[in-house]
Amino acid sequence: MSGKAARVNVSAGRDFFSVPDISVALCDAFSAGFEFIVSPIVHPRFYRNWKGPSGQRSEPLTRSDMLLSSSDWSSIVVGKTSPWLKLDSEDPDIRKNSERALLEEIRYASHLSHPAVVVNLRDGRCHNLARFISEFIQDPHSNMQVWIRLPTITPHEQITTNDKKGGSNTTPWHWWNTFRTLCENSKQIGLALELTADLPDKAELDRWCGEPVRAVFVPTSVFLTNKRGFPVLSKCHQTFLQQLYKINIQPVLSGFCRHSEKGIQTYHQYINHLYQTMTPPDEVELFGKGYEDFLQNPLQPLMDNLESQTYEVFEKDPVKYTQYQKAIYFALVDRVSDDQRDTVVSVVMVVGAGRGPLVRAALAAAERAERLIKIYAVEKNPNAIITLRNMTLHEWKDKVTIISSDMRDWKAPEKADILVSELLGSFSDNELSPECLDGAQLALKDDGISIPSQYASYVAPLCAPKLHTELAKGKESDYETPYVVMLRNVHVLAEPQRCFTFSHPNWGDRDNNRYGSFTFLVGQDSCVHGIAGYFDAVLYGSATISTVPSNHSPGMFSWFPIYFPFKTPVYVTAGSHITVHFWRRCSRTKVWYEWCMSAPVPGPLHNPNGRSYAIGL
Template identity: 25%
Template sequence: MSRHNGLILRTSDVSNFDQKYSIFTEKFKLIYIINDDTTNLQTTIDYLHTKHPDWNKYTIIQSTELTRSDIEYVVKFDDLLELTNIPSQHIYILLTMENINSTESWHQYNIFKLNNHHHNFSLALEYTDTTVSIENFQYWLTEPISFILFPTTSTTSSSTPDFIFNIFQQKSIPIPLLIIEDIPQYEQKLLYLKNISKPHYQYYSQPLQPLVEDLSMGIYKQFESDNTKYNQYQQAFELAISDLTRLKLPRIKILIIGPGTGKLIDKLWKVLDKKLLPNYDILAIEKNPICVPILNEKNTKSWNNKIQIINQDIQKYTGDNNYNLIISELIGSFGDNELCPEILSQFNQPRPDLIMIPNSYTSFLQPIYTPFKIKKISLIKLGNYYPISQPQEMWNWNHPGEYELTQTKSLTFANAQGYKISGFLGWFECTLYGHVQIQCHDVNLGNYCKSWYPIYFPIHKSKLKPNQDLLVEFNRINNGENVWYEYKFLNKVYNQHGVSYCMSLQHS
């Protein structure tokens, strides 16, 4: 189907066809017939046939009489279930806003599709002023949507479908074809709204391997643009320094692991300057050689040469472990997928005079369906998907604290409305220190950090039944050389032995 706007002809308005058709060839590539007077349907078809012998190639008919095999038909959702003879050609199922808001309609649609799986369907929307439930709409948006219909009953309204366009935008879906009746009144405004409602992009990439590959300056700049993260770190530093000061230690020893180009130290320096802390030592260990000259320059210009900077892999560090404050930003999108538990294990023995930032983090998992095709474990900025069940906690890491580096968890999810599953979405929630937290999932919370994308664990797309319990077995495996996740769903094991994704413990 062309993505140009369509011209609407009503069979009840045959007398005005010449006037309307005169603008068809100039502005439109599609004719949309609304069969609101069945006695005139054949007259309408005869009229179009006189205009062009191939009229049927650019015409679709909204009707319950699906009699021709050379036409694509539009059937209202409420009429769909009454059909007995469904033709073999493509059919557009026209949803109202009321249908979208109805959970029952979603179930009816999926059952109909299951019973007629050999037919070719796609969805279309009929716009009305009814407010749409975004929670319900997200299910429908994972299905192909061919066009939005704006009949006279909607175009005479003073409202505009900004909220519908915004949902398409947020879900990273291009706004489909617009078929508009009463063109002079409504066309320009709708087309303007469509043009400015560009979809957010969906993005995915392979997870970072910071122990194996040194990060580029471009990645550091992207990370350091996350003001929420560093402001939260600064709050955590203030709480930690205040608590350590109360211990009346003769000297506070601070270790910073992986400071990158120094933004963490900048935030720490502001706190130390504010607290007027007299006696402290700071050691920064950074393995990436491109960062060290930047750190040295900042040390001279901004930090009064108070920072001892070592260019070394922290895993090879054999110096003093008796620090009072250990700071790092080694958390990955899933919490532990950049090997934070392994890297910090040598410092993790609890002591009354030891604070580690981050203090703890928890991994979460949620089954989802997305039409977006991803075959490997990836970091993903995903718009068009629906959750199948509520997220559940996987495992938790505490610093300092004792833990096993190999973890196993089985989770059972209750499926309410999902009929398909494509994979599992994972993310972290982290307590830096005290009440200060960060997370990478809920953009509506003030502690959301944009520099992490959730992680996605794909599976073979599978059909589901409502109220079906979904069991997934998840393993985090550390064999001393590599760390990887294996997960089992519907008797199939994914990423076995880390075949498509594993994290190396050896720095190249």
């Protein structure tokens, strides 16, 4: 089933300014195709003044909780706070009234078990509001989400008034960054962006896609009218909304019907149409479904015997083994001329054979090249050896010799013409390919060929608040551990730069320690939460594989990027430079990475001496 065919309808909400009858509002929203509503917790014009008579009122604050079942309150109604609240007002009476009113509203929303409550953020002077929200979410009995609603660009009147007073940054992203920093980047706080008629440039929109956006409010006022009289969005709005769909946001329609006599459902049909007509997910996206932004510990196949399920998953890669087969084909053709192909037998050693995919690739390459080969399949995992022996018994016969041994310890009966391995990790060398091949190449002829022949890691600064928030729940040592992650709700701040390079065979200095420093120019204000890592490899000749975003091998899913966290996010400004330092350290028993930032501000060294994470030899 294709990704497009499998896509279901988008989960969209309907935002109401005022709700006289909540049952009617729900009925109207459902009939138009929406799945939930955003409703004021109290009437939006119900101003409370505890210094006056209204502070001693006898009438109820808002509607009864008995109008809906508890399951409905907690699943199909998102509450929103009063628009007149100003917790950071310079007027102490307004500030205190706002605090008491917000406390009433948020407590009642919690009483109703709303899944989320929407709070407006008007500018960067939000310290008291952030203090209030932080106090609320620290209550161990509260798990309600708080959606901070703010526009995608600063309203003109705020630029010319509020920000001239000082103490407020000029863009909504800066407001948000101030707020979430004050709230310690809590997982309970998310973004509810409101689309504006004008949108910022692409770089700013991409930055939003790296933030924890939960919902996007789409006012009917930003829609255009097409030739048939139906509402549509501009190309820029369409592209941005579809970008947000990819990080699983929920669109919320606000405002009254402006564009069609057929009613509000035409807007829902359109935003659902945008969801349905997104570019279908490719093989990588389909493979990674459910693993987006999920932190995984890197494999250690040298220390641990992989399970059958792990082998099976990676054997499904439609690209990697095709490229390996091409590389072996090129090597065989270069190794043996056409006039020798009926007499010369090339010895091919597959080291780290697993369940045999590279053996099959070598046999297929030999058949295509019309060359004679003899294969040794070397594998240390005793469970995979069972599979290999069965393949020899039922399929390969005497074409393949199975060797149950660590490739570094095996004493080969003859030298190999071609040494083939798939020991690469998400950061190229993090599964100890250099160390393994340094030992295995003793079985290679002096003029022999190694596949891969070269590989390199790459690094880039990363804005990843969602990943950082996940780590905040754990131990201090978690910040000194690299993670394999399918990066989705992140923003890469600069083009990746080449980090460490290894070539094989390596007949010279076999010191696999490495060090490098890398400087990146930042194009816009942002926060750095760590480093993204990628790799590329030359298998042989023109056969290559890569996970670097600019030249990612189309359809290859065997490797997700790697993430090296920073303990403390670092705020950087547009035009500044980020300098990071990386070390690959080796001892007799382990290999580990150390990393730090030195500019724009110095940061701590992560994982010194491999104290939190190491790869066992």
